[in-house]
Amino acid sequence: MISSFTVATSVEHALQLKREAGSQGVFLAGGTEINRLGTQLTGTIAISLANLPIQSKEKGKNAVTIGTMGTLQMIIDTGFVPDYMKVACRFCASRTRRNMATVGGNLALQRDDSYLMPTVVAAKARLILATLGPDGSIVEENIPIREYLAFKDHFSDSLLLAIVLNKPTRFVSSKRIALTEQSMASVTVALGSDLSSKEIHDVRLCTAVKGSGVFRIPEIEETIANGTYEPVDEPVVFSLPAVEFVDDFTGSATYKRYILGTAIADLFRECRAALGKGGQT
Numbered sequence: 001m002i003s004s005f006t007v008a009t010s011v012e013h014a015l016q017l018k019r020e021a022g023s024q025g026v027f028l029a030g031g032t033e034i035n036r037l038g039t040q041l042t043g044t045i046a047i048s049l050a051n052l053p054i055q056s057k058e059k060g061k062n063a064v065t066i067g068t069m070g071t072l073q074m075i076i077d078t079g080f081v082p083d084y085m086k087v088a089c090r091f092c093a094s095r096t097r098r099n100m101a102t103v104g105g106n107l108a109l110q111r112d113d114s115y116l117m118p119t120v121v122a123a124k125a126r127l128i129l130a131t132l133g134p135d136g137s138i139v140e141e142n143i144p145i146r147e148y149l150a151f152k153d154h155f156s157d158s159l160l161l162a163i164v165l166n167k168p169t170r171f172v173s174s175k176r177i178a179l180t181e182q183s184m185a186s187v188t189v190a191l192g193s194d195l196s197s198k199e200i201h202d203v204r205l206c207t208a209v210k211g212s213g214v215f216r217i218p219e220i221e222e223t224i225a226n227g228t229y230e231p232v233d234e235p236v237v238f239s240l241p242a243v244e245f246v247d248d249f250t251g252s253a254t255y256k257r258y259i260l261g262t263a264i265a266d267l268f269r270e271c272r273a274a275l276g277k278g279g280q281t
């Protein structure tokens with residue numbers, strides 16, 4: 001429960017407040033998770049990001065930059081944002097929540113039913129984030145989103161500033177499987193690939209599986225890239241020691257493996273069909 005609320009006046013101020021608050025500090029963006037009944041977040045000191053200049057969306061020659069305070073609905077309403085990103089934002093079916101929920105909050109959470117994380121990993125997006133150095137000065141970094149996914153704890157005190165989509169011709173497609181649009185997803189999965197050489201290469205396959213977390217599947221990325229992947233509608237098989245499929249209210253472990261396997265096969269067929277069309281979805 002939030003017991004203290006401060007509006008940060010600058011990025012530096014937000015980071016200073018977070019440092020002072022320690023594990024009790026949370027950056028309040030849209031607040032949809034912080035204020036959600038049953039949230040696992042335990043911080044009590046809210047640091048509002050509402051006045052920070054991290055909402056803008058910009059289109060450069062080969063890149064679209066989205067400030068992390070941009071809401072999911074703002075992304076959908078911005079013409080130049082790639083369609084695959086809009087599809088991922090629509091995975092949040094409630095327009096009311098899309099009007100509040102931010103890109104930064106979604107990426108920071110990395111929920112096991114994450115709307116955006118699989119898609120931005122498949123897109124090979126980059127993340128601009130800020131931390132405070134030991135002397136209190138701001139250190140800004142521009143990292144691949146896969147690094148943020150792989151080393152989540154390392155970045156737990158960082159403030160996400162913007163996401164950069166800088167692969168304009170990349171094929172990216174995502175699927176979310178849930179009982180209804182409003183239900184929690186059992187599986188969300190995205191496939192990305194560079195098709196510019198008229199072959200599928202530089203593949204990223206990332207999934208969020210309820211109860212298991214968000215992870216890439218390098219084994220299948222490799223088979224897709226080297227041409228040995230067979231798109232069969234069967235339960236997915238791979239060995240990632242840290243990943244265990246579990247039974248829960250969204251479906252059994254067997255169901256999740258099956259539904260993930262069929263979704264990957266579908267995404268691969270889409271990707272193959274996009275070859276020759278320049279790759280864009």
Ligand SMILES: Cc1cc2nc3c(=O)[nH]c(=O)nc-3n(C[C@H](O)[C@H](O)[C@H](O)COP(=O)(O)OP(=O)(O)OC[C@H]3O[C@@H](n4cnc5c(N)ncnc54)[C@H](O)[C@@H]3O)c2cc1C
Pocket residue numbers: 025026027028029030031032033034035036041049068069097100101102103104105106107108109111113114115116158159160161184185
């Ligand atoms: C009924 C309901 C269902 C939901 N279902 C889903 C779902 O299926 N999938 C899903 O992914 N989410 C779901 N959510 C959670 C939420 O709506 C989204 O993840 C949303 O995008 C979070 O963004 P926010 O701005 O509201 O985050 P907030 O609630 O403001 O913050 C969430 C976390 O992100 C951190 N944070 C926020 N902004 C930044 C930043 N710029 N830099 C660093 N850290 C930051 C905060 O410290 C906090 O820990 C659901 C929420 C509700 C209420």
